[in-house]
Every structure is written in C-alpha cells, then in structure tokens.
Amino acid sequence: MMQHVSYGGCRVGVSGAHLKITGARFSLTPMSDDFINIILGAIKKVDLSNVWAKTDHTSTVYRGGSAEVFDALKACFLFSYRPGIHSALEATISKGCPGDVDDDTVLSFEGMRVNESAGQAVQFPVIGKFSVYPMGSGEYMHLIETLVNRGIDRGIVSGTGHYVTFLGGDVHDVFSYLEEVFHILDEEVSHFVIQVTLLCNVPEGEADE
C-alpha cells in the first residue's frame, strides 16, 4: 500500500512551483480497432524538444511554457487524425497548483512552437465541450462569463449545457480560443484548470446541435 500524501504545507493562492509551468494531461481515444497504432504514432511524431513529457497507462503529460505545451498538445491531436475515424481528445490543462513543484519541466520558456509547421496542413472540424475551474476564489462565475462570451464573439462557443460549455469549429481556431481562455485565466487567478474534450469525425456530423 502506498504512503499517505500530505498537502498540508501547500499555500493556496501561491503556486507550488516558482517557474511558470503550464501542464496538459491528455488522452487520445480513437474509436477504431487500430487505436494502438493511431495513438502511439501520434505520440511519437510530436517534437518534444521544448516540453517535458511522460506517458503512463492512463494518459500523457506535457509540461513547460504555455506556448510550448499548447503547441505539443495540438500537434498530438492533429497527428492522430485519420479521415473517417471518430476520435476524442480529453485534456486537463492546469497552471499554478499549490501542490506543484519546480520539477519535471524544461527550463526554456521562449514561446517556441516547433510543431506548428508540421501541423498546419492538417485541418478538420471538431465539436466539443469545456469547463474551467478557477480555484481558491469566490469570484469565479463572472470570470467564466467573460470567457464564454469571448468564445461566442469568436464564433467558437456554440452553446451551454449542464456543467460545460459547448464549442466547435476548425481545430486550429478552437485551439487558438482555448489558448486565449488560458491567458485570460492566467491573468486573473493563481491556480486554474481547463477541462476540455474535442471530437472529430462525429457520426452525426460537426454542425451545431
């Protein structure tokens, strides 16, 4: 049995890491008999020069600067795309956890997007859902309102439902919006999480409900 954990020394409102580490933990779930080749092929194709990466039995984590992490995350989803294969990306994007540590990261946060050119040719529509969790603050509903309305203005947010906001559009435009959401949250709260699911090749199509 593992030892008990202790988070008692964490100071809420202060990131446990002094470096500005952004993290994304994600899973690809291609709904195909060929899922192993699709997942491993995508993971291997991502240029990980500028992020720390680890894959375990449940998911993959990238950590580093926010531009580098978004670049690698988008690339992995793009590289997993197969025409006609329905697939989901589920990702937890997080920054500032009081329990975080200055470890498991690269040290260069220069905004490099080393996968951008390789991914540009891959374009497809997605639909999905996301939620944001600004932690440790009582002022989170107004912040969520701001983010959602920004997505409506951009034509990415397509509706709201219980517990989530729906979004959709070209995959690059959706990632661009999610990165804007990240930066708006980053200016307002010390610790926050974006939980997102994106779907491609949806049997019912990618039009709004």
Place this chain on the structure above:
Amino acid sequence: MMQHVSYGGCRVGVSGAHLKITGARFSLTPMSDDFINIILGAIKKVDLSNVWAKTDHTSTVYRGGSAEVFDALKACFLFSYRPGIHSALEATISKGCPGDVDDDTVLSFEGMRVNESAGQAVQFPVIGKFSVYPMGSGEYMHLIETLVNRGIDRGIVSGTGHYVTFLGGDVHDVFSYLEEVFHILDEEVSHFVIQVTLLCNVPEGEADE
C-alpha cells in the same frame, strides 16, 4: 451567433438549484470499429426511471439524487463492457454550481438504485485517474489530501501524478470509492466537481505502473 451569457447574478457559495441535484456528464469511448453499437447499446439498457437524462453529440447527462445518478452512471459503463475491447469512461460529476437551476431533474430523491441488480454480474478491473475541484474556497488542498488518503486506505488509490490521482481496482469498488469522495466533498463545500477517467481492457494490463 448565440446571445451572450450572464452569470453575474449567481451567488458563489450558494447552489443555483434549491433541490439537491447531483449531475454526471459523461462519454463512453470504446476503442473499437463497433463503437456506435457499444455506446448506443449501453445507453439504451440503463433504467432511467429515477434520473433526468439527455444525450447530445458530445456526451450524456444524468441529473437527480446522488445515489440514482451514481447508479445510472455505473450501469452505463458496465453495460458498455465487452471482453477484450479497450474502452474509456470520462465523467464530470458535479453538485452545487451557482449557475445551476431547479430544472432538468426528477423530483424523487429516495436513493433508489434500479440498475444495481442488472449490473452486479458484470465485473472487471479498471485503472484510471481523477481530480476534484472544490470551488469557491481557499481550503481545498487539505480536503483533497483527506480524499486521497481515504482512497489509499481502501486500496483504490494507486499513486499520484501531475494534476491527477491514479486509481484502480474492481469496477464496483472504484465506483464505491468515488461515491464516498462525493459525500465527503458534499459535507464540506457548496460547489464541487469530480473529474474522472476509467479505463478497461488496457493493452498494458490493469496492474499498477
């Protein structure tokens, strides 16, 4: 384009719903060419007498009493099980959102588990990961510590990683633990979210890393 949303009237620390509505929004992603039959077959088999349910293009929502929602959620995952088919359940379990409403729910919260007997024969091991988000409070890290250590004592929590806690075991035992996590959170915070992913028939096996 949709109209802007307004969450400005929400009072943080007070559920928007007066009824004690628990909700689960979830997706099944069987990594198989036969995913449509597996998903729709499971969804149709769940007895929805005691929950409000809606399936859209991204996911399914159940709302009602906590016992009823956990019963229906577990049943849907159990009914989607196929020997040898790798599959994921991704679920957002939530209660007390300041933006919630007394709508889209059943009115009887009597703790009925109408799917329990049909699901009991289905047993399989799972591995997975979960995170909890106690909202609107600065005291969340100690609460998370308590929940994780309870899972270690039960033999369900198998490790910790960036942004998540890993868990695994018999699928029924794992759901029993998640429901305990829900009740511990329910006593401590007005609004909270449990984000969980469970995997079955993992190619690498369900043993700990």
